[in-house]
Structures are given as C-alpha cells and as structure tokens.
Amino acid sequence: MTLIIAGEKKEYAEGTTVAQLIAAENISDPQSVTVSVNEAFLRPAQYDGYVVRDGDEIEFLYFMGGGC
Numbered sequence: 001m002t003l004i005i006a007g008e009k010k011e012y013a014e015g016t017t018v019a020q021l022i023a024a025e026n027i028s029d030p031q032s033v034t035v036s037v038n039e040a041f042l043r044p045a046q047y048d049g050y051v052v053r054d055g056d057e058i059e060f061l062y063f064m065g066g067g068c
Contacts, residue, residue, distance in 0.1 A: 001054035012052070019047040027060055034061045 003010050005025065012021070018037070022030050035042045036059045042050055052058065 001052075003052060004055070004057040006059060014054075016052055017048060018042060018050045018052065018058075021052065021058065022047065022060070025060065029062070032062055034063065035059070036061065 001012055001014055001016075003012055003016075003021075005021070012024070016024075018035055022033065022035070027033050035047065037050070037052060037056050039057070
C-alpha cells in the first residue's frame with residue numbers, strides 16, 4: 001500500500017500499525033513524537049493498534065518548549 005509520510009510517498013505492507021511505522025521510519029525519540037493520520041492526532045496508547053490504510057497521510061510532529 002502507498003502512504004504519504006511527511007509529504008513523501010512510501011510503500012508499506014497491508015496491516016502496518018503506527019507503532020511499526022515509528023520503528024521503520026527510525027524516529028529518533030519515539031516517546032516525544034506526536035502522530036497525525038489524515039490530520040487527526042492519535043494518542044500514544046493508539047499507536048500499537050492503529051492500522052494505517054492505503055493513501056493515508058502521516059506526519060510525525062515534535063513539540064518543543066522554549067521561550068524567554
């Protein structure tokens with residue numbers, strides 16, 4: 001199946017979960033990443049059981065604190 005990950009088309013097997021994508025995409029700090037699928041944010045508790053579908057758009061987002 002074809003997924004769009006961070007704007008790039010990639011091929012993955014049917015039945016791939018978000019947790020498997022995080023591992024396959026070598027996300028450097030998986031505990032600090034927020035995942036959106038088709039612009040809907042997932043909770044970390046969903047990653048293991050959420051199966052992505054052909055054509056899904058996935059973004060891995062990192063929120064950084066800061067300020068003065």
